Amino acid sequence: MHRIGYLLSDGFQMMALATQSVFEHANAVIADAFYHFELFSVDGGDVRSSAGFPIGTRVARSTSKVDTWLVAGVSDPISEPPPARMAKLLRQGSAHAQRIAGICTGGFVLAEAGLLSGRRVTTHWAFATQMQDRFPDVVIESDRIFIVDGQIWTSAGMTAGLDLALAMVEKDLDLEVARTVAHMLVMPQRRSGGQTQHAQMLRLAPKTDRIQTALNYAQQNLNKTLGVDELAQAANLSPRQFHRLFMQETGKSPAKAVESLRLEAARLMIERSRHTLDVVARETGFRDRRHMREVFLRGLGVTPQAVRRDARAP
Structure with missing residues (x-):
């Protein structure tokens, strides 16, 4: 007991x-x-x-x-x-x-x-x-x-x-x-301790359903290229309208927002799975393992290897 x-x-x-x-x-x-x-x-x-x-x-x-x-x-x-x-x-x-x-x-x-x-x-x-x-x-x-x-x-x-x-x-x-x-308990996921208090979707905080729809589409299809044309189509907007509205509502370009979603997804995958870093990079849409490492260093200040090491520490 x-x-x-x-x-x-x-x-x-x-x-x-x-x-x-x-x-x-x-x-x-x-x-x-x-x-x-x-x-x-x-x-x-x-x-x-x-x-x-x-x-x-x-x-x-x-x-x-x-x-x-x-x-x-x-x-x-x-x-x-x-x-x-x-x-x-x-x-x-x-x-x-x-x-x-x-x-x-x-x-x-x-x-x-x-x-x-x-x-x-x-x-x-x-x-x-x-x-x-x-x-x-x-x-x-x-x-x-x-x-x-x-x-x-x-x-x-x-x-x-x-x-x-x-x-x-x-x-x-x-x-x-x-x-x-x-x-x-109907909890959407079992969050790890290293996860940020503010998920990227909350940080972006879109104001309209169309931009939210595009972000939801991006989050569910991170292994794809996800260019502006594809995201604009998901939002039912022209690429020019989409880019302008996206910047207005989130303060980020679509490319930067997608990179943030990829980074969050990759970090969680590294913490919770035993997939190789090459598999993680591929599944979350990075060009390769090296590209993922660059984004980790820029966004988190640590390497993917360091995240995995910390996740496995007792």
């Missing part, structure tokens, strides 16, 4: 508790009560959620029998600092727990406890700068879904906590269990 303790404080984000569904469904998949979870707070009793209603909790102690502490974030960690005893409890409890995780701005509590010093962490993008200013010894990677650095796990905001929980299930059980849970 793996015991999970949710550590809550007044104003905690309800989204953190959605991760319980991940562990609940993992138990269902393996037909065993592997995960057992409880709600804790410093003083016990009712704790007010971000939505304003109370949730009952037990008193948390550093000696509580917990394998994984999950610390829920609050809406504004600057104006709503957690109780000082909360950080002390985690600092002492880290000696007994297998891992400690901060969901969204829950990472601020871990930083207050001194558990993030010198570690790579992430948090909600809206509070990354404040975290770096307040804790200069922490290595913030603000554009990551979640990060695992030794015993410490941190996630970005909101739904990223689900991805962190799925990664825990994969580590504790196996990849197929995590995939099955994601499917049961």
Whole structure:
């Protein structure tokens, strides 16, 4: 049995508790009560959620029998600092727990406890700068879904906590269990920790259905050449109209946008599969492996080999 303790404080984000569904469904998949979870707070009793209603909790102690502490974030960690005893409890409890995780701005509590010093962490993008200013010894990677650095796990905001929980299930059980849970929860994909908080389709943010249709077509046909004429046809526009509207709505040329989609798809394929880099380059529409390497260095600052090495690191 793996015991999970949710550590809550007044104003905690309800989204953190959605991760319980991940562990609940993992138990269902393996037909065993592997995960057992409880709600804790410093003083016990009712704790007010971000939505304003109370949730009952037990008193948390550093000696509580917990394998994984999950610390829920609050809406504004600057104006709503957690109780000082909360950080002390985690600092002492880290000696007994297998891992400690901060969901969204829950990472601020871990930083207050001194558990993030010198570690790579992430948090909600809206509070990354404040975290770096307040804790200069922490290595913030603000554009990551979640990060695992030794015993410490941190996630970005909101739904990223689900991805962190799925990664825990994969580590504790196996990849197929995590995939099955994601499917049961109707999650579109099991995002890796290295994935950006802002997918390229969200970054491009087209304003009209026609440009969105062209982007959807591009994403589904990355192994093709995808010139302006082909994309314009998918959007039912002339090439000249299409290029002008595309630039207006996305701020990028069609070629640059397609390159961004190729880069994202290739990175995910490298992280999640064992295909050779030549196959990845071909399937995602790069001219060859060398061309893919150039785009990786320009867009991510790392080589495809480095991405694969990091993905396979324990």
